[in-house]
Amino acid sequence: MSLLTDSSAWQALEKHTQQVKKHHMRDLFANNAERFEDFCLQAGPIFLDYSKNLMTEETMSLLFELARQEQIEAHRDAMFSGEPINFTEHRSVLHTALRDQGSEPIISNHHNVKSDITAVLGKMKTFADQVRDGQWLGYSGKPITDVVNIGIGGSDLGPKMVVHALRPFASRKIKLHFVSNLDGSQMAETLRDLNPESTLFIISSKSFTTPETMFNAVTARGWFVSRVKNREFIKKHFVAVSTNLEAVKRFGIDEHNIFEFWEWVGGRYSLWSAIGLSICIAVGMGHFKELLEGGYKMDEHFREAPLEENMPVIMGLMGILHNNFYAIHSQAFMAYDHYLDLFPSYLQQLDMESNGKHVNRDGEDVDYCTGPVIWGDQGINGQHAFYQLLHQGTSPIPCDFIIALDSFNPACGHHPVLMSNFFAQSQALMMGKTAAEVRQELEHEGLSEPEIKALLPHKVFEGNRSSNSILFKELNPFTLGALIALYEHKVFVQGVIWRINSFDQWGVQLGKQLANQIQYELVDDEPVVKYDSSTNGLVNYYKRYRNIEGNKLLSCNNDWGVLQDIMEQEFK
Ligand code: F6P
Secondary structure (H helix, E strand, C coil), X not given: CCCHHHCHHHHHHHHHHHHHCCCCHHHHHHHCCCHHHHCEEEECCEEEECCCCCCCHXXXXXXXXXXXXXXXXXXXHHHHCCCCCECCCCECCCXXXXXXXXXXXXXXXXXXXXXXXXXXHHHHHHHHHHHHCCCCECCCCCECCEEEEECCHHHCHHHHHHHHHCHHHCCCCCEEEEECXXXXXXXXXXXXXXXXXXXXXXXXXXXXXXXXXHHHHHHHHHHHHHHHCCHHHHHHHEEEEECCHHHHHHHCCCHHHEEECCCCCCHHHHHHCHHHHHHHHHHHHHHHHHHHHXXXXXXXXXXXXXXXXXXXXXXXXXXXXXXXXXXXXXXXXXXXXXXXXXXXXXXXXXXXXXXXXXXXXXXXXXXXXXXXXEEEEEHHHHHCCCHHHHHHCCCCCXXXXXXXXXXXXXXXXXXXXXXXXXXXXXXXXXXXXXHHHHHHHHHHCCCCHHHHHHHHHHXXXXXXXXXXXXXECCCCHHHHHHHHHHHHHHHHHHHHHCCCCCCCCHHHHHHHHHHHHHHHHCCCCCCCCCCCHHHHHHHHHHHHHCCCCHHHHCCCCCCHHHHHHHHHHHHC
């Protein structure tokens, strides 16, 4: 494979951006009254203004040339048609099939996956309806009031974010809880107020071997059995979502209570699958289907719109521009909609686990930056916390600002004020404030010349800081589906351009392997000497000062059966 950085499209961008960097966006706007119209577009329910990025028409056409050179369309079609593009795991990448509304078959491994999807959706609907309608009764005949989803990563962040975002559509009769942390405190705090008679646990794990989830699942089961004193009742209170049906059965979950999904659904792309069971229980299958339809709407746009009018492509290219040609390796997401406050942490996994890779598809080290650091928060709270750095810090960070035009709770005119903050922040980042403008302001305030001189540099904003503004009418399930799919495809586009596999995650393995080794060192009180001095020191410090005796853990030995018994004892 020829080096990406030697390619003609890349080289042309290198040369061109040296010149563009000298521009200020203030001037680009002043010189083109149509700049907003030139650089905005609508895709389904989503509107994007990308005019406040440091680029020109020529930058865009060079970026589209790069996208064509890297054969975005061919890669996209390979994904949608079920080719095994996750080649390090020999898997198709077909989360889009989960939301497909068309009538064509979708083939993975010579098998039409659509009939499987329809069957599981039907099972999810029946179960979610029963729980929501109070027909699914706990062991003592009480309806379910609390549902605890136990999972981590994609088996937690996606459904948790959606349940959170769709609260205006949720049943108030059933409370959803999400437990992911291996720190037992999260589970303890969750269980503290729950009644086993009316609590349902969903064990969500694609692999059903993830230690964090298995520990939490065993703890929940121990808590439950120790209270109800009858293992038979597990049937009424534990269901599982997994691809590993054998492991689920071994855990003791009734096979009728297993909601299946498939290896061609990546963990961080799985909220559209049975991993969305908690979403269905919260908002009902009707709304879940609208979420799928919204995702499909964005899929259609991604597949059909020419690159120049293709929102995920354009957003991906804006990221490439900043990361690779302006050397900005951080990207922020500011949700101005309260219900989207978990969206930035969901995006973190989506983007960083997909594109945090150091080798290309041929296994060669890349000589350019791939995935940036993704972070973010609620915009309005951020304004009073870290926006200082966004406006005047030494490292400019491009931001995506996201908001709904209409609020579900327009109490006392809050929303127009929120909107004005949303508009003002991207304007301030782009325009900045010059020394002359600051001087005029200070003179107007009546400050003396020495006072002006002392204060002026502190009040200057260089501006020229890039952002995208993303707006939609209201945050309903359809819109949310489209928004999530937009970012999924944006991440895909960038992965293609960086020539990486966006769908594996080997980077999470090393830490897991080492933790597995180290946990055996903790079962006695002997000092450890076999690691580096820092790891030895830390482990020994823990052994010296911990409250729990090492040998109490000895019998556990990573055997889930034994572990479960120990935990059940703990709860007695
Ligand atoms: O962090 C690694 C990872 O494999 C994620 O990709 C995944 O979403 C998460 O762990 C949970 O995995 P599982 O659903 O198999 O428990």
